[in-house]
Amino acid sequence: DTAVSQTPKYLVTQMGNDKSIKCEQNLGHDTMYWYKQDSKKFLKIMFSYNNKELIINETVPNRFSPKSPDKAHLNLHINSLELGDSAVYFCASSPAGTAKNTIYFGEGSWLTVV
Amino acid sequence: GIQVEQSPPDLILQEGANSTLRCNFSDSVNNLQWFHQNPWGQLINLFYIPSGTKQNGRLSATTVATERYSLLYISSSQTTDSGVYFCAVKTGFGNEKLTFGTGTRLTIIP
Secondary structure (H helix, E strand, O other), rough: OOOOOEEOOOEOOOOOOOOOEEEEEEOOEEEEEEEEEEOOOOOOEEEEEEEEEEEEOOOOOEEEEEEEEEEEEEEEHHHHHHHHHHEEEEEEOOOOOOOOOOEEOOOOEEEEEE | OEEEEEEOOOEEEEEEEEEEEEEEOOOOOOEEEEEEEEOOEEEEEEEEEEEEEHHHHHHHHEHHHOEEEEEEEOOOHHHHHOEEEEEEEEOOOOOOOOEOOEHHHHEEEE
């Protein structure tokens, strides 16, 4: 059983299109995240949700809109895709409440904008 | 925000060698984790180690919180150890973000 699963794994799309990446976790965690990894492998948080509520939004363009229908799902919708959006997007989850928690990542979604 | 620097940025070793990876951070932390990103891109949690020392097989980690650094030791390296190693830290309590370091790319040559 995959603990944190993302779909699609690979996505190639044209500039200007709108696309979504879905994420689901079956770990019973309260907190979910989206991270972006750029071409230099630097990992940076984009969003964090706790029990369906947005708690971190790291100066991400408005074209990126996360949606959490329930605490087990956190989807990422991207409007008007740009070349610079090409990256690997990782979904993650962790238990909430204390700092003493480990974070579990999905396998990543490779987005290429052409 | 907190700065997290890792060294060396790149490391190439022969199979069987030992290595030490370092993570320096600029502020007090209450959560520190080490991750391995394998060549297929998977991020695997290795250690949760805000302080002290832990060992798991050939890997061990030590965090000296008062001096703001952590070390990851890999002994008897295998080709499957290749990949990028990240440390990541949190400075607050609750749901504050995990800030990742710059990473160390480790290549193990057969």
